[in-house]
Amino acid sequence: MLKESSGGDNGNNGWARVCDTCRSAACTVYCRADAAYLCTGCDARVHAANRVASRHERVWVCEACERAPASFICKADAASLCTSCDADIHSANPLARRHHRVPIHPISGCLYGPPAAGPGGAIGGSTTDADDGFLAQEADETIDEDDEDEAASWLLLNPVKNNNQNSNGFLIGGEVDDYLDLVEYNSCPENQFTDQYNHQQHCSVPRKNYAGDSVVPVQCGESKGHPQQQHQNFQLGIDYESPKTGYNYNASISHSVSISSMDAGIVPESTMSDISISHPRPPKGTIDLFTSPPIQVSSQLTPMDREARVLRYREKKKTRKFEKTIRYASRKAYAETRPRIKGRFAKRSDVEVEVDQMFSTTLMAEIGKRKRNGHEEIK
DNA sequence: CCGGCCAGACCAGCCACATAGGCCA
């Protein structure tokens, strides 16, 4: 797909960039320190020469055009792509746009070591290595170590640590929290982006009536900057639960909002529609390059920002809730009334179906009669 | 080995959503 989509000509002039050193082989990596494109052999030779050279940060060359440093890994295509090719390929159609892409982190040291994985594996895996500058910086911190570690994983973009789960199987401040926190961050008046993204994020109106599942409309604008609204956003960030089915793109996602009157934490559909409809959350560990604001924010945090976020994380941790959440109250009500056999849903008998139909037709007739009467009264 | 605990599987029906196809300007 990738090669085809690039026209099979490998980019601008139809030829892969050649190694800047040997000038004979096609380059495979780009060394930022040397600002040079190198083939596998030259890279191994140059960067194994001494310790300093071995620390040079390198990234793989785009597999589509083979002419620019790769910036993202597309998990669906299993390919590393430069910004340009990524944009070309993944803006082609809605399906491609949903491909999971993660930013490539440069790797230093030996790229061709014994357990070396492919381009994606080697570089993608580096995010959890000590080579990661951000993580290395984390290691120097000495505040409350447990919280700090957890907060670090929470602050990171794609750390493996984020897969930590507690005994209940829920995420402990994983990427989900991270994502939502970024949303929250963006939603703060002082942090608002001026583009349409945030407007959609928090002010969207359900596209449909949703009467069936009791989705209620969003109150927009009036609560902007209002403490209560901020609180609600805050809770959203906290209570995000891990899907029951685990690490899966299609896994169901539940949300919970702190509403005291709801035993099981039935989500006010306004928040539901906010998240799941107006801006479907990109899959775990991915970045939606075309609809999301730049999320790299977290990797460029100032110490002040970082401290603030750690504090916020701790607050969230304190108030985290693990209650089961109900996204659709109507489905819950229906499920409770359905016949069961040993706990499993069973097919309704013909009699039950008939009764239901009779009831519904009667109800519709009643509603129609009331409407007509209403019109007559108005007239 | 036994008992307690817990996570996950299972089921049917509703419905949100995506897609395909038809129609019209």
Next chain:
DNA sequence: ATTGGCCTATGTGGCTGGTCTGGCC
């Protein structure tokens, strides 16, 4: 004849709760 927008029909898969089951301690 082609294109773009709109609407409708159809298909797919997520969501829901009570019970059972297998694994673990």
